[in-house]
Amino acid sequence: METSHRDYLFSMLYHYCSLLSLILSTAMHILIIFFSNYHPIYHLILTFITLLFHRFFSAPQIHVIDFSCLKPEKHLRVPIASLLEHFNLVKRFDKESITFMTKVITSSGIGEETYLPPSLRLIPVSPTHEDTIQESHMLFFPTLDELFAKTKVLPQEIDLLVVNCSGFCPSPSLSSIVVNRYNMRSDVKSYNISGMGCSAAVLGIDIANRFLMRRRERAYALVVSTEIVSVGWYNGKDRRKLLLNCLFRMGCAAVLLTNQRQTGTLQPKYLLTHLLRTQNAYDDSAYNSASREEDDEGITGFSIQRHIGKAVADLVTSHLRLLGPMILPWEEKLKYVMYRLLHKKYVPNFVKAMKHLCIPSSSQTLIKTVGKGLGLHENALEAVLATFHRYGNQSSSSMLYQMAYLEAKGKIKKGDRVLQLGIGSGLKCNSLVLVCVRDFEIDLKDNPWGDCLHQYPACMH
Template sequence: MEISHRDYLFSILHSFCSFLSLILSISMQIFIFFSNCHPLYHLIPTFLTLFCHHFLSPSATHLVDFSCLRPAKHLRVPIATLLEHFNLIKRSDKEGIAFMIKVITSSGIGEETYLPLALRLIPISPTHKDAIQESHMQLLPTLDELFAKTKVLPQEIDLLVVNCSGFCTSPSLSSIVVNHYNMRSDVKSYNISGMGCGAGIIGIDIAKRFLERRKAKSYALVVSIQILSTGWYDGKDSRKLLLNCLFRLGCSAVLLTNQGKTDTFQPKYRLVHLLRTQNAYDDQAYNSAILEEDDEGKTGFSVERYIGKAVADLVKSHLTLLAPIILPWEERFKYVVYCLLHKKYVPDFTKAIKHLCIPSSSQPLIKTVGKGLGFHENALEAVLATFHRYGNQSASSMLYQIAYLEGKKRVAKGDRVLLFGWGSGPKCNSLVLECVRDFESDLNGNPWGDCLHRYPACM
């Protein structure tokens, strides 16, 4: 688990102060008892304990609302159009075309995914300017919708985190947001890249650590975006062609706060658990998915054949830490008994989690991970539908899945949702959200508003 020295020292200080306040309260109770003081004096240690607990305990983090981009219809690329495009731009690479056709037709991706205009030219030659235009095209409508939903002004934001896996510009994407919305001069802004499909949870972790140390009402904004214009691989290495086939446009924004119900809003979810692990120390795992140049000097993201084993080992080690945190006691007891009997037992995560959201990578990988967590294919409907409708949108895809569940009215008060993401490094991140209120989903502000009625039948 990734814990900074500062966080470690803070946790030690918090534990020491809590212990000190407990000892002080007990000592005062003993002194008052043997001094035969008036009974009202016994309330003083109680008030002291409650006072210390209020000011020493971290603030709870709540998810107010979120928004997801629905790209413009003219950016839609049906599979037949995409395959024709591949043939036109890669006539000399018959093996590469055959590989991409095989991946696309067997992945389960649908006919309504989106690509930016820069990747629809012949020949494809995206520039830095194209990537900047693509970022504006995705960031601004997504944030406009979120601010309109929550009635929170951009000037009220205290922390901004923007993540994008494959594009890092200067000024940063976070600076673009601050500039466009004229945010305050003291807003804390972070820009992270190269963190893969689990980067959205990393951004929420940064926001959580910021909010839980503040007692005054504060807001944090976490944005996940997928920029494709500069990520296209135009070479012949099949290991680098996979991203061309599966990744599509996508952007999401999440508003977090350290306040519960107020006069102006009531959050949808409460952050219950957040865990981060990584296997970057393992050389083979580290090189299983990496951005590099091919023999012709063309840059692309290589996905090695042994990545399945690397992901399996990563998920297994992560679940070993996650299971004791979220599983009910009966599942933990079963696990201990089976271990003592030297038998294999896979805990049933459905006993602790109602809904599962994972990166929408491809149908085979989605079903494999879901099965490993004990979720049947029916429970993976939101993930499979997201991949079919929008493709792989990296870190933002898990918010599209929650939007799908809300649109289908399957999320109720008390339900727990597990966001389980992994990315290059490799690293694995999990976030457990608990729904804190019942709400009616507004399909006008939902990315599934125009097509929800067709799912899951159209898959």
């Protein structure tokens, strides 16, 4: 909390200094008008001073250079029929549990091309610590190799590393695994985030944003988001915990950020303009809606309560009350105020505030609940529904798979705004807004949708 408070004060100092430079510049212009008879040399001096103030006292803009998403190896693909057969073969589930999981999977909207790690394909399923470490290698290394190759940034140039994985927190940490593999510098700042669910990707970018804003020289921050699904596998009978077996799949994404507008010959893709974090953990209903716990037989699993839909709706509503004034156009703000004065309900049109939306691909039901709360039609949810169908629930990395889908479809153009809205256990809601700063060509070989893009969105129906 103390560090966060210092960062906030540091950021505010930048803004106040920028305002002070504007006031001083205006005052000096007035003095010139009245006392200098518009001599050109005074204007040149004033311009130089203004630029100097802007250089040293304005907050740097944070850009996303690029990102990459893992496409797992084909031999890890798990068609629905194979997964249902696997449930029967492991001999750990009773008939009622198998019937329940079958119903959930076949009605969930998940497709035939999702992936599970090798440890969950064994009979019986009993992932060891070594299995989960190997799974982290399968997730991290191909994703980061691709990102470093695309951006031409060396691992030794990274100044900050943030790795988030909700369910697995080993020692040495996951961030240490990355530092060791890529032989990063001894002074690289590394953070490891756990237990934050689907909201962790935005949290990681928030940490990167605060770090980069304090650096005057060029700096790079790397944020890696994933989930180790082996540790989430549940062998018991509690239906609230069986949902993870049905919906969670392999996925990993990495984002490279910088505090410079241009890095060598490579221009960033996106500018970070807004970032907001809220939570309802103080409310017992929200706090208990999703948690990791033991069942009556002592088997540990992640429980999802029936009331989570309402808890998420309340959380998103409270979050949007704060986010709306930051991003909505003036006409929508006025409409909202007028309806409130008339004691009528009005859902602002967030489509006017952003071109694209990325939310956690948790399940079709939750996706549509959040979409309804934002006043969006199903067409606006194409990217998230396609991601859930093709890759399942990938926790915090899913929003970047949606970005990759939008890029592959050619839907993101220069000037478009993208809203990423992450919702995690606790409950907490984190969001950020990115603005596309240039047009770019997409190489489908480096895109996780490259070989199946032609099937979407038709195959979802």
